[in-house]
Amino acid sequence: MSQTIRHPEILEMARREGKVTVDGLAAFFGVTLQTIRRDLTDLADSGQLERVHGGAVLPSGTTNIGYEERRVLNPGSKAAIARACAEQIPDNISLFLNIGTSTEAVAHALHGHRNLMVVTNNMNVANILAGHSSCEIVVTGGNLRRTDGGLVGNLAAKTIEQFKVDLAVIGCSALDQDGDLLDFDIQEVGVSQTILRQSRKTFLVADSSKFTRTAPARIASLAEIDSFFTDAPLDKPLASRCADWQTAVFVAE
Known part of the structure; x- marks a missing residue:
């Protein structure tokens, strides 16, 4: 599965659960931990997620989610x-x-x-x-x-x-x-x-x-x-x- 498919799903899981973990995402998608870490880094670099130990959360900000x-x-x-x-x-x-x-x-x-x-x-x-x-x-x-x-x-x-x-x-x-x-x-x-x-x-x-x-x-x-x-x-x-x-x-x- 390519990152263009994983990224929207990762964001949806983060919105639904509040947090995603490297281990959980790797198991869900059947890819390596390194692959998920790269995905989370890319999403963090684009401002869509915020990296935390072991995973990522929705970014801090001044506006609540819908x-x-x-x-x-x-x-x-x-x-x-x-x-x-x-x-x-x-x-x-x-x-x-x-x-x-x-x-x-x-x-x-x-x-x-x-x-x-x-x-x-x-x-x-x-x-x-x-x-x-x-x-x-x-x-x-x-x-x-x-x-x-x-x-x-x-x-x-x-x-x-x-x-x-x-x-x-x-x-x-x-x-x-x-x-x-x-x-x-x-x-x-x-x-x-x-x-x-x-x-x-x-x-x-x-x-x-x-x-x-x-x-x-x-x-x-x-x-x-x-x-x-x-x-x-x-x-x-x-x-x-x-x-x-x-x-x-x-x-x-």
Whole structure:
């Protein structure tokens, strides 16, 4: 198989999985490790991938990947994370769900819950929960981001300030090694920070592809999160910080 055929497939796998490895690609394509290393070097030189130890990831930048690509990225992991998160959400509470495909997965996992009041700035979450007869839904309003159904801006933040919810479930675009939650949209970051202030307890849902990505805007630290739901163990330094911060980490299977 020529590199002109391999390169698009490698990029598609990176978009789908968040990271590709030299060993995994060599086995998949039935070529040598050296061949894959050359492929990854070529893709990195053209700015389409970023080399890391043992493989490559999507390049760092200031723009998020598209919503449809994010929606099909690691769906099994997101569903497992959502189930683990939903198991820790009691009935009879007020709950905030923000923008993101991971929080949308949590909305799907809540269909067995009873007597929830859900506040959201995510039109997709509202639609997912619309058929839930035991769920009151409050949509914040704000500037509609047509690409993903998110509601952002001052109006969204002002609406959230009218609430003090029992629990917020939030996502992020990237998780830095020092424990910072990162995102791409400054307006969305401002809304997420308001959510944190107006919540008695906060859960983070983020799959392991976020560990190898970066984004320019800081939301908060894991030190401000009560529980973190993910699909892979954290590296030892970050796991140690979470223990110091008393942030519970749940690794979904």
